[in-house]
Structure formats: structure tokens, C-alpha cells
Amino acid sequence: MTEQKYTRQKVLQVREWVPGKLLSIKVSRPDNFKFKGGQYARLGLSEKIETDTEPSIWRAYSMVNGPDQTPLEFYSIVVPEGEFSPRLAALKPGDTIYIDNTVFGFLTADRFEPGGTLWMIATGTGLSAYLSMLNDPATWAAFDQIILIHGVRTKDELAYSEEIRQWQADSGTQALPAKFVYLAIPTREPMPGVPQERITTLIENGELEKLAHCPLDPDRNKIMLCGNPEMLADARAILKKKGFAVGRRGNPGNLAVENYW
Ligand SMILES: Cc1cc2nc3c(=O)[nH]c(=O)nc-3n(C[C@H](O)[C@H](O)[C@H](O)COP(=O)(O)OP(=O)(O)OC[C@H]3O[C@@H](n4cnc5c(N)ncnc54)[C@H](O)[C@@H]3O)c2cc1C
Structure with a gap:
């Protein structure tokens, strides 16, 4: 993926519903990021969060917030053996997360x-x-x-x-x-x-x-x-x-x- 296909965003807030199992994460909304309720984004994370290198792992996440609401919000399970969700759960406010410019999905x-x-x-x-x-x-x-x-x-x-x-x-x-x-x-x-x-x-x-x-x-x-x-x-x-x-x-x-x- 080239730089133009995704943007670098900031984690604003993390809320744990069930520790180590279910969480919600609020993320800054990219400019011109339009979607319909029910569509999903592709979120990207770097191999090592600390070094803030370019994203290497991507996963689909439905938006929780409405199309006209800011910031973006996502609700996630933590799959202990999963590649992406434990990293997502480890994010703190101020950390970087990447968002693909394209939104997907027909469940609208x-x-x-x-x-x-x-x-x-x-x-x-x-x-x-x-x-x-x-x-x-x-x-x-x-x-x-x-x-x-x-x-x-x-x-x-x-x-x-x-x-x-x-x-x-x-x-x-x-x-x-x-x-x-x-x-x-x-x-x-x-x-x-x-x-x-x-x-x-x-x-x-x-x-x-x-x-x-x-x-x-x-x-x-x-x-x-x-x-x-x-x-x-x-x-x-x-x-x-x-x-x-x-x-x-x-x-x-x-x-x-x-x-x-
Ligand atoms: C269209 C779409 C929208 C999605 N939206 C969301 C969302 O809003 N919230 C969310 O938590 N996940 C969502 N997912 C799943 C998400 O993309 C990841 O698969 C998930 O977060 C786990 O990532 P992982 O790399 O840790 O594990 P993965 O390697 O991706 O998955 C490992 C295994 O974990 C189990 N698993 C994966 N996702 C879930 C889940 N959500 N609930 C229970 N078991 C699961 C499955 O058995 C899967 O084989 C969505 C997937 C798709 C295709």
C-alpha cells in the first residue's frame, strides 16, 4: 500500500468492557472519511507500536459511531492467539493507528x-x-x-x-x-x-x-x-x-x- 491509500491517525480513548476480552477504541477521524452506518473500515497497525513504523497488519472493523459523528469508534473482541486484536488492545491514547481511505460493506x-x-x-x-x-x-x-x-x-x-x-x-x-x-x-x-x-x-x-x-x-x-x-x-x-x-x-x-x- 502506498502512503496515499491510508492515513495515520491517533488513538484518543480506550474503554475496556471486559478486561482482556472486549474493548472500544476512539480514533481521530480522517478528513473526507465518508461512510454509511453499517460499513467497515480497515485498520492498520505497525509490527512494533513503539517504533511507529509503517503498518503491516490490517483488519476489518465496523464503525460504531454514526456517519456524521466524530471521532471514529470501534468495538473489538480480543482473540488471545490473534495477530491483530491483542495489539489493538495494547494501544494507549496518543498511539498511532492507520486507516485505509476506502470504506467497505453492503450491510446498510x-x-x-x-x-x-x-x-x-x-x-x-x-x-x-x-x-x-x-x-x-x-x-x-x-x-x-x-x-x-x-x-x-x-x-x-x-x-x-x-x-x-x-x-x-x-x-x-x-x-x-x-x-x-x-x-x-x-x-x-x-x-x-x-x-x-x-x-x-x-x-x-x-x-x-x-x-x-x-x-x-x-x-x-x-x-x-x-x-x-x-x-x-x-x-x-x-x-x-x-x-x-x-x-x-x-x-x-x-x-x-x-x-x-
Ligand atoms: C466485515 C468485517 C467486519 C468486522 N468488524 C469487526 C468489529 O467491528 N469488531 C471486531 O471485534 N471484529 C470485527 N471483525 C473481525 C476482525 O477483522 C478481526 O478478525 C478480529 O478483531 C480478530 O483479529 P485477530 O488478528 O486478532 O484474529 P484473526 O486471526 O483475524 O482471527 C482469529 C480467529 O478469531 C475468531 N474471531 C475473529 N473475529 C472475531 C470476533 N469479532 N468475535 C469472535 N471471534 C472472532 C475467529 O475464530 C477467527 O478465526 C470484522 C471482520 C469482518 C470481515
Whole structure:
């Protein structure tokens, strides 16, 4: 990559949600860096952070902040044996991080016809892409209802839940017109009001529709899936039987999927 294809940015803030496991990082926003909620950036790090040499490792990260918000924010898992994420977790305010000038990705709210209900179904850090969409007022204006489902293993992995609950409190107002439903579903410990089950099981047995008080009618609902590829493949197969399919050749479809690995 030549110098023009990426910019050198500064780490502004690091927030640990679960030490050594989940963190958010705020980074200065490059000039003219435009994106849609749900798109992702490519972040680059040098081999040795201390020497500030040119980047040699790159990874995809969905923006958490909305398209009009500054600075950039990313939400990351730490994979202990991973090449990139432990280095990301070691960054401190003032350190250098590189950002590719190009943004990528098609998991955006404008890929669907407006109206009806938009389901945002995430496992783990797959939540990031939806946070960016929810940080964009256009998403709230485009749909009658938004249902956010966040599947995690344990309750401490429910990052951003305070911000999300605030959206819930403010939804249905002029600022955030859509009705909003938030279901946080841990699989390894009980949580009041939700079954301790995998999201795929809850889609298949019809329980998720009951919890969200919204039947999965394929004519009125659009579904996004983001996160763990195994869950996504299973969910996609189940949803196909219920009438949901990814769009193609000019047809927007009613299903969109983004794998994180
Ligand atoms: C389009 C896209 C968007 C992405 N956005 C994000 C994001 O917003 N936040 C984020 O944390 N990651 C995101 N990722 C994954 C990210 O690019 C890295 O793979 C991840 O941070 C781990 O990097 P690594 O080099 O440490 O490990 P890698 O060598 O990249 O991955 C090693 C293994 O770790 C596991 N793994 C990788 N990513 C995750 C994850 N997110 N959650 C659970 N297990 C994982 C997989 O088993 C993978 O095989 C995204 C990936 C893609 C393709």
C-alpha cells in the first residue's frame, strides 16, 4: 500500500468492557472519511507500536459511531492467539493507528425498501454495525419498527446496553420516530424475561417473534444478520424456510448478512 491509500491517525480513548476480552477504541477521524452506518473500515497497525513504523497488519472493523459523528469508534473482541486484536488492545491514547481511505460493506439500512420492521440480529461484536446504523437518524426515520437482538455468552458481554436502553426510552418520539425493541440474550447464564437459548433456536421455534411481539411476516419484515459465521449460516437456512432471502439483480430482498470471520 502506498502512503496515499491510508492515513495515520491517533488513538484518543480506550474503554475496556471486559478486561482482556472486549474493548472500544476512539480514533481521530480522517478528513473526507465518508461512510454509511453499517460499513467497515480497515485498520492498520505497525509490527512494533513503539517504533511507529509503517503498518503491516490490517483488519476489518465496523464503525460504531454514526456517519456524521466524530471521532471514529470501534468495538473489538480480543482473540488471545490473534495477530491483530491483542495489539489493538495494547494501544494507549496518543498511539498511532492507520486507516485505509476506502470504506467497505453492503450491510446498510438503505439496501432495503423503507417501511415495516427492521430486525438487527447480532452475535457478540456483530453489534458494532448496528450501533452505527442506530447512531444515524436516517435509520430511525426509514422504518416503522426496529428490533435489536444481541446474543452473547454472558451478561458482562452486553456492551453498550446503557446507550441502547436510552434509545429504547427515547424511541417513538420526533427525534427517533421508529418503535424500538431490544432483546439481550445470554446463552450461558439466566437473564430475566428471556430464555437461555441460542438465537437460531429461538428463530426456529417461533419464540423470538413472541418475545419481540412481531410475527416474522416476510412481506413486512427485513432481517440483518451479523457476527459469527456459523450462527449466520444456520439462521439463514432457517429464515429461508420462513420466506427470507438475500436480494439480487435489483431486487432488494428481505435478508442481509455479514460474516465477521
Ligand atoms: C466485515 C468485517 C467486519 C468486522 N468488524 C469487526 C468489529 O467491528 N469488531 C471486531 O471485534 N471484529 C470485527 N471483525 C473481525 C476482525 O477483522 C478481526 O478478525 C478480529 O478483531 C480478530 O483479529 P485477530 O488478528 O486478532 O484474529 P484473526 O486471526 O483475524 O482471527 C482469529 C480467529 O478469531 C475468531 N474471531 C475473529 N473475529 C472475531 C470476533 N469479532 N468475535 C469472535 N471471534 C472472532 C475467529 O475464530 C477467527 O478465526 C470484522 C471482520 C469482518 C470481515
